[in-house]
Amino acid sequence: MRGPFQSAGLGYWVDSKCAGRGLASATVQALVETARDELGLHRIEASTLLDNVGSQRVLQKAGFQQIGMAPRYLQIAGKWQDHNLYQIVLHD
Numbered sequence: 017m018r019g020p021f022q023s024a025g026l027g028y029w030v031d032s033k034c035a036g037r038g039l040a041s042a043t044v045q046a047l048v049e050t051a052r053d054e055l056g057l058h059r060i061e062a063s064t065l066l067d068n069v070g071s072q073r074v075l076q077k078a079g080f081q082q083i084g085m086a087p088r089y090l091q092i093a094g095k096w097q098d099h100n101l102y103q104i105v106l107h108d
């Protein structure tokens with residue numbers, strides 16, 4: 017019997033020397049397929065800084081939708097910073 021959560025949190029970082037080659041997009045899209053088809057998860061959540069347009073694009077291309085904005089969500093570079101929240105629902 018599966019529990020009520022069945023979610024995963026997703027985070028990623030691409031070495032700046034390799035940025036802009038589609039690595040994050042390909043990896044996130046592959047992870048979505050694995051989470052859905054092999055792990056049977058219900059959803060994946062992720063968050064980005066408000067100005068991280070590249071990461072937002074990665075998530076949107078993989079089918080994530082923005083579900084809100086969390087004030088002072090994570091401590092980045094020593095400061096508690098607002099984040100956009102995203103999710104993808106994998107099964108009905």
Ligand SMILES: CC(C)(COP(=O)(O)OP(=O)(O)OC[C@H]1O[C@@H](n2cnc3c(N)ncnc32)[C@H](O)[C@@H]1OP(=O)(O)O)[C@@H](O)C(=O)NCCC(=O)NCCS
Nearest residue numbers: 028029030035036037038039040041063064069070071073
């Ligand atoms: C954000 C990050 C993961 C993107 O990785 P990447 O492998 O360069 O991403 P991709 O090559 O798959 O590009 C994804 C899309 O974002 C766009 N993009 C990437 N960086 C961008 C930027 N700084 N501004 C605007 N668009 C950007 C690309 O043009 C591409 O869009 P397209 O497919 O429509 O052309 C990478 O830059 C990174 O690791 N940054 C530092 C850590 C970080 O921010 N992690 C995510 C935390 S939420």
